[in-house]
Amino acid sequence: MVKLVKYSISLSLIASVIIHIDLGYAANEMVTVGIGHSCGKTFCTDGTNDQEEINQAIRYLSQTYGGGTVVLDDGTYLVSNNVYLLDNITLKGTSQFNTIIKLANYTQLSNAGIIRVKRDTSGLTPAERRINHVTIEHLAIDGNKVHNPSKADGTTNNYLVYSEGNYITLNYLYAHDATGYGIDPHETPPKDSSPAISSDYLTISNCLVENNGKDGIVLDAVRYSSIFNNTVRKNSRHGINVVTASTKTVITANVIEQNGNGIEGNGITVQNDSIDLTISSNTITANSLAGISLRATTSNTIVGNQISWHSRQGIILKGASYSFIANNELYNNAQAANDTYNEIELQFYLNPTSRVTIYSHHNLINSNSIINDTSIKCRHGYAEKDSNEDYNFITGNSIVGCYRSTGIHLLSPNSKAANNYVNSTYKPVWPGRGAGLEH
Numbered sequence: 230m231v232k233l234v235k236y237s238i239s240l241s242l243i244a245s246v247i248i249h250i251d252l253g254y255a256a257n258e259m260v261t262v263g264i265g266h267s268c269g270k271t272f273c274t275d276g277t278n279d280q281e282e283i284n285q286a287i288r289y290l291s292q293t294y295g296g297g298t299v300v301l302d303d304g305t306y307l308v309s310n311n312v313y314l315l316d317n318i319t320l321k322g323t324s325q326f327n328t329i330i331k332l333a334n335y336t337q338l339s340n341a342g343i344i345r346v347k348r349d350t351s352g353l354t355p356a357e358r359r360i361n362h363v364t365i366e367h368l369a370i371d372g373n374k375v376h377n378p379s380k381a382d383g384t385t386n387n388y389l390v391y392s393e394g395n396y397i398t399l400n401y402l403y404a405h406d407a408t409g410y411g412i413d414p415h416e417t418p419p420k421d422s423s424p425a426i427s428s429d430y431l432t433i434s435n436c437l438v439e440n441n442g443k444d445g446i447v448l449d450a451v452r453y454s455s456i457f458n459n460t461v462r463k464n465s466r467h468g469i470n471v472v473t474a475s476t477k478t479v480i481t482a483n484v485i486e487q488n489g490n491g492i493e494g495n496g497i498t499v500q501n502d503s504i505d506l507t508i509s510s511n512t513i514t515a516n517s518l519a520g521i522s523l524r525a526t527t528s529n530t531i532v533g534n535q536i537s538w539h540s541r542q543g544i545i546l547k548g549a550s551y552s553f554i555a556n557n558e559l560y561n562n563a564q565a566a567n568d569t570y571n572e573i574e575l576q577f578y579l580n581p582t583s584r585v586t587i588y589s590h591h592n593l594i595n596s597n598s599i600i601n602d603t604s605i606k607c608r609h610g611y612a613e614k615d616s617n618e619d620y621n622f623i624t625g626n627s628i629v630g631c632y633r634s635t636g637i638h639l640l641s642p643n644s645k646a647a648n649n650y651v652n653s654t655y656k657p658v659w660p661g662r663g664a665g666l667e668h
Contacts, residue, residue: 489517
């Protein structure tokens with residue numbers, strides 16, 4: 230009964246977030262931008278400082294019509310500073326891989342984001358700095374990180390897209406090779422007596438985000454948003470990193486693979502009091518540490534994901550509570566060392582600032598399929614690392630092939646395991662990996 234109620238809430242959230250309606254300005258006016266002095270378009274670039282002509286086109290539409298669409302012709306636009314989007318502007322290319330905005334060699338941007346969706350004029354309040362109703366689609370953004378190292382102190386403004394505002398849509402982008410973050414929708418920080426403002430109703434879909442120097446996608450204080458049908462791969466830290474009390478957001482149907490640098494990096498990381506997220510139907514494979522990591526979070530739903538071939542845990546909860554984890558397939562995680570890591574593991578989290586210890590409690594782990602069929606095996610399918618990880622309920626799971634025959638390791642007095650199938654000898658093989666049973 231608990232499962233049915235919780236699952237219905239999750240599906241309702243998915244519907245409400247993905248099918249949100251933007252009732253803002255309809256931008257009908259259009260200008261075109263091309264390459265070369267005689268490009269035949271409204272604005273023509275010359276191959277250096279091309280952000281100047283693109284920004285000119287954006288300002289023209291904003292000042293003349295209150296918004297509109299800037300269409301970039303195919304080719305490479307070499308930029309040496311930020312492209313600034315304004316309210317009600319669509320910036321679109323002709324094709325995802327052939328319309329390219331590329332950062333010039335040895336460039337440090339004035340502000341974060343090759344494409345920057347924020348006003349940086351001095352004297353503005355946080356609310357006045359925000360940009361709303363923007364679409365960026367059908368183009369590539371190349372951070373050119375080979376020729377753009379970080380500053381001497383290790384920091385960089387060289388992100389690909391940075392935004393502060395509502396109703397931001399990113400669709401069919403090839404976002405790659407930033408020195409810093411790939412895509413970073415962000416809260417508007419507080420200033421003086423003005424509080425921080427979250428960014429709401431964002432859509433990131435059908436993007437390829439790869440080879441960036443930090444996280445592929447960061448969601449920083451984002452609400453009511455949807456991240457779906459993206460491929461996020463080979464970024465140097467996390468694939469998707471959800472931080473700063475993000476909430477009511479759906480991350481679904483993404484392929485997230487090979488992120489991390491061997492020392493850090495999970496497929497999806499949720500942290501810093503982010504709550505009420507739904508992570509569903511993703512394929513999460515071979516990221517450096519864990520498939521999904523929840524840290525200092527509550528009330529998140531993880532359902533229907535395929536999580537495989539991680540060095541540590543398939544799913545790890547560190548100070549995470551009231552999670553619903555169901556119907557996931559976890560296959561051959563815990564590959565760093567035999568009999569060391571668990572497929573689903575609960576730990577405490579020590580807040581480094583407050584020094585307060587947060588335990589993982591009141592989590593429901595239901596109807597997951599866990600299989601290890603390699604020579605390197607997980608220790609348990611489910612394990613608690615401390616007796617204070619309490620009031621967790623583990624039910625209806627299938628756990629096959631773990632090193633320890635019990636499959637489930639409970640330490641707390643009030644956690645319960647019921648109706649689980651545990652088998653350390655027989656190894657069912659999933660479709661596509663063979664058929665029948667192996668001995």
